[in-house]
Amino acid sequence: MVSIKDIAKAVGASPSSVSIVLNGKAKQKRISEKLTARIEEAASEMGYYPNRMAVGLRTGKSKTIGLIVENISNNFFSSLAKIVEDEARKFGYNIVYCSTENDASRGKEEIQMLYNQQVDGYLITPANGMEKAIENLLSQNKPVVLMDRNIEGLPVPFVAIDNFSAMKQGIDFLIEVGHKQIGLVTVDLELQQMKDRERAYKESLIQHQLKYNTANTLKLKYGNTASQSVALISAFLGQRNKLTAVVFSTNYLGIYGLRSIQQLQLNIPNDLAVLCFDDNEIFELHSPPITVIKQPINEIAKTAVEILIGQLGHTKAVEQTNILLQARLIIRKSV
Amino acid sequence: MVSIKDIAKAVGASPSSVSIVLNGKAKQKRISEKLTARIEEAASEMGYYPNRMAVGLRTGKSKTIGLIVENISNNFFSSLAKIVEDEARKFGYNIVYCSTENDASRGKEEIQMLYNQQVDGYLITPANGMEKAIENLLSQNKPVVLMDRNIEGLPVPFVAIDNFSAMKQGIDFLIEVGHKQIGLVTVDLELQQMKDRERAYKESLIQHQLKYNTANTLKLKYGNTASQSVALISAFLGQRNKLTAVVFSTNYLGIYGLRSIQQLQLNIPNDLAVLCFDDNEIFELHSPPITVIKQPINEIAKTAVEILIGQLGHTKAVEQTNILLQARLIIRKSV
DNA sequence: CTGAAAGCGCTTACAG
DNA sequence: CTGAAAGCGCTTACAG
Numbered sequence: 001m002v003s004i005k006d007i008a009k010a011v012g013a014s015p016s017s018v019s020i021v022l023n024g025k026a027k028q029k030r031i032s033e034k035l036t037a038r039i040e041e042a043a044s045e046m047g048y049y050p051n052r053m054a055v056g057l058r059t060g061k062s063k064t065i066g067l068i069v070e071n072i073s074n075n076f077f078s079s080l081a082k083i084v085e086d087e088a089r090k091f092g093y094n095i096v097y098c099s100t101e102n103d104a105s106r107g108k109e110e111i112q113m114l115y116n117q118q119v120d121g122y123l124i125t126p127a128n129g130m131e132k133a134i135e136n137l138l139s140q141n142k143p144v145v146l147m148d149r150n151i152e153g154l155p156v157p158f159v160a161i162d163n164f165s166a167m168k169q170g171i172d173f174l175i176e177v178g179h180k181q182i183g184l185v186t187v188d189l190e191l192q193q194m195k196d197r198e199r200a201y202k203e204s205l206i207q208h209q210l211k212y213n214t215a216n217t218l219k220l221k222y223g224n225t226a227s228q229s230v231a232l233i234s235a236f237l238g239q240r241n242k243l244t245a246v247v248f249s250t251n252y253l254g255i256y257g258l259r260s261i262q263q264l265q266l267n268i269p270n271d272l273a274v275l276c277f278d279d280n281e282i283f284e285l286h287s288p289p290i291t292v293i294k295q296p297i298n299e300i301a302k303t304a305v306e307i308l309i310g311q312l313g314h315t316k317a318v319e320q321t322n323i324l325l326q327a328r329l330i331i332r333k334s335v
Numbered sequence: 336m337v338s339i340k341d342i343a344k345a346v347g348a349s350p351s352s353v354s355i356v357l358n359g360k361a362k363q364k365r366i367s368e369k370l371t372a373r374i375e376e377a378a379s380e381m382g383y384y385p386n387r388m389a390v391g392l393r394t395g396k397s398k399t400i401g402l403i404v405e406n407i408s409n410n411f412f413s414s415l416a417k418i419v420e421d422e423a424r425k426f427g428y429n430i431v432y433c434s435t436e437n438d439a440s441r442g443k444e445e446i447q448m449l450y451n452q453q454v455d456g457y458l459i460t461p462a463n464g465m466e467k468a469i470e471n472l473l474s475q476n477k478p479v480v481l482m483d484r485n486i487e488g489l490p491v492p493f494v495a496i497d498n499f500s501a502m503k504q505g506i507d508f509l510i511e512v513g514h515k516q517i518g519l520v521t522v523d524l525e526l527q528q529m530k531d532r533e534r535a536y537k538e539s540l541i542q543h544q545l546k547y548n549t550a551n552t553l554k555l556k557y558g559n560t561a562s563q564s565v566a567l568i569s570a571f572l573g574q575r576n577k578l579t580a581v582v583f584s585t586n587y588l589g590i591y592g593l594r595s596i597q598q599l600q601l602n603i604p605n606d607l608a609v610l611c612f613d614d615n616e617i618f619e620l621h622s623p624p625i626t627v628i629k630q631p632i633n634e635i636a637k638t639a640v641e642i643l644i645g646q647l648g649h650t651k652a653v654e655q656t657n658i659l660l661q662a663r664l665i666i667r668k669s670v
Numbered sequence: 671c672t673g674a675a676a677g678c679g680c681t682t683a684c685a686g
Numbered sequence: 687c688t689g690a691a692a693g694c695g696c697t698t699a700c701a702g
Binding site for chain 2: 062258
């Protein structure tokens with residue numbers, strides 16, 4: 001590996017001059033044009049690239065961003081990851097990812113690893129229980145942007161969608177179309193977004209003078225396996241055949257749900273209308289295609305990176321730091 | 336951030352002793368048990384964690400692995416990424432990912448970035464044109480493991496599936512079941528795996544005394560948009576209605592294909608039998624569920640990490656470094 | 671206009 | 687048994 005010293009030797013200058021030139025500060029530091037040219041030529045000829053470890057140690061900047069998501073293999077998060085990668089790339093940043101699996105202790109370890117690795121900023125979809133660790137980061141003046149899930153009371157920028165009105169929009173639609181017995185399948189995570197979605201379900205029913213019956217809500221354990229979940233959804237859907245519509249509060253629950261419905265040999269939408277929160281190629285392709293509430297993944301990722309990069313000092317800081325984007329109801333054929 | 340110096344000061348020892356103890360070499364370097372205990376206590380009390388940049392600069396190791404895939408948002412690669420993360424984590428490694436989008440110049444830039452960042456090892460699904468860059472890595476003695484796609488003639492470990500026999504198995508099955516007019520939808524990438532799959536298609540037909548007709552193969556451009564691809568597949572499938580079965584040579588082609596088939600309102604499997612290379616939740620859930628050739632993603636990822644970690648000196652080197660795993664034909668209801 | 675020196679936090683030969 | 691010193695590759699205040 002060729003170092004600054006090597007170049008200095010090659011052109012007969014000092015390492016400091018080389019460093020200055022290579023950092024584009026030649027003019028500012030009044031290095032002669034002649035020396036500047038010689039150094040630049042030598043650098044490109046010798047194939048010089050700075051050792052980021054050394055730069056990092058010296059400057060405290062690693063040009064790396066830590067991305068902590070629930071699970072990188074989940075479609076929602078991997079789509080997010082791709083946009084994050086592309087955006088960060090424009091500013092010369094690499095991304096190191098970690099999956100929490102919604103396990104706070106795993107998440108905390110990951111924050112620690114990223115911290116030791118000196119990542120410059122953090123993009124996090126926090127699991128419950130990570131509040132303290134994130135607060136620590138903030139108190140160390142590390143730039144953090146939360147995505148998808150907020151932590152109440154932490155002074156940290158946050159970009160996500162307005163879960164309440166997104167879900168409300170969906171349920172309102174089901175009701176307008178004539179459904180009166182609407183079931184909800186959700187997950188027992190104590191996440192604000194899940195609570196918001198559930199609350200929207202309830203309030204929409206009440207607002208439309210429909211009965212809110214807790215028996216019409218199925219709350220699955222997060223830790224359940226796929227086949228357990230499918231079985232539980234099947235039982236839920238099979239028993240209460242008075243339901244005319246069901247809404248799944250996440251992507252993967254919807255996928256499980258479709259499997260259950262297939263097993264039960266119910267016809268969508270005749271036997272049962274289906275609405276799902278979060279889109280997925282599966283839903284678009286299903287016969288019939290499933291009506292969904294779609295999050296603007298692109299916009300979420302872009303905005304989050306933009307804010308983070310702003311904090312890292314590359315662009316102007318974004319003024320409004322709590323950003324709630326709107327989801328869109330995409331009407332297909334399942335309702 | 337607390338440093339080794341701080342600890343040294345706190346316990347009244349030298350930084351070197353602290354370093355030795357904290358690296359678990361106290362016994363070996365014959366540091367007294369008393370000092371060892373004092374240092375360890377202070378370190379945990381003060382919340383010491385090594386600065387990985389400094390360690391990296393000094394030792395040349397960053398405890399980071401670079402993962403270069405075609406596209407992190409693609410289900411196959413994000414699933415791979417999750418297993419890679421979990422396996423690497425066991426050995427204390429972080430993963431930084433990059434998507435090439437099958438663009439060699441982007442891929443080369445990414446290798447360069449990872450190199451500057453001093454990643455310890457590389458896990459790569461190479462795009463065509465990255466051969467030279469990978470060769471460079473090898474000549475610098477950087478550990479590299481190729482996944483999914485090989486590069487002929489490079490002395491580099493490689494783990495993937497036996498694409499030829501996997502595809503052969505699938506086509507043989509279609510023929511045994513009675514199909515004589517079998518179409519193939521594939522992509523124009525000059526990748527060995529794609530060639531192997533195509534070759535298997537051809538050879539299976541010939542072996543069974545069926546006509547191999549190039550008009551029955553549709554080769555899509557990699558750069559096509561989703562809707563372009565769907566339109567082209569529709570045209571292909573619509574015209575030659577003598578086809579009784581079609582096989583898609585990748586995951587995303589299959590997804591496009593299902594959309595085309597839906598648009599054409601063809602019944603699977605009565606009007607057209609469908610077989611797809613690579614599994615996907617979509618296929619499992621489709622009505623009817625699609626028969627697929629499934630790659631053992633878990634095994635691929637685990638094996639690749641295992642070999643890489645082996646090369647990094649943590650476990651014994653794996654002896655057999657070119658590993659071809661077997662794919663499995665999963666018979667569902669689309670044939 | 672340019673160079674010598676210090677120092678980021680760590681590890682490792684070396685000396686005692 | 688323990689410490690002082692050098693050095694990884696870089697950047698930046700300082701001196702001239």
